[in-house]
Amino acid sequence: MNTGVTRQYLSDLVYKELGISKAQASNFIDDIFEFISLQLEKKSKVKIANFGSFNIREKKERVGRNPKTKEEKIISSRVVVTFKPSKILKNKINKNINANEVA
């Protein structure tokens, strides 16, 4: 069941849906994510309806510790991308909880 979804899977999907060549379908998928990445590079939010949104968070510099050596190190300020599933997706995911998982 846990095969996962990859670019390949999506590109096959596009190939079947649009009837373009496999190479074009593969580029199409790459471009979906490239256009999204470019927006994130500009530090702007990306919201995909019915799926979720990608937000940009600027993290401040802080002191972290290596839990093993207890060594203190400065973690430099950085930008991270967070993902928040849309309400619709979140509800669908939670509808699927089955009984044996609750135990």
Add this chain to the structure above:
Amino acid sequence: MKRSTLIDDLAIKYKYLNHADVERTVELVFKHLGNALVQGQRIEIRNVGTWAVKTRQPRIARNPKTGEKVQVGIKKSVAFRMAKYLKIRINSNTPEEEVNQKIEKMYQGK
């Protein structure tokens, strides 16, 4: 950026496809991505990141206003981990102008 902006971007680049086809296909792609998560599957998109469903255990929470205890059941959420490549890209502080030029080049099919 919204989904419709993404669709417009793709339609500019893929001039041989009509807008409605691009729209339908993008919707289909994200529908499949969402369904994969609903089924508990992982998504792995190289150079972008991975998505996985995490199960949060039931817990007893408190209503912060009243201090009342509330039982919160098992909950599932989506964890996204960005790829190293994306991390480097967004931390490179590329000027907006330069990114816009890249988008322009994409439109021209480069």
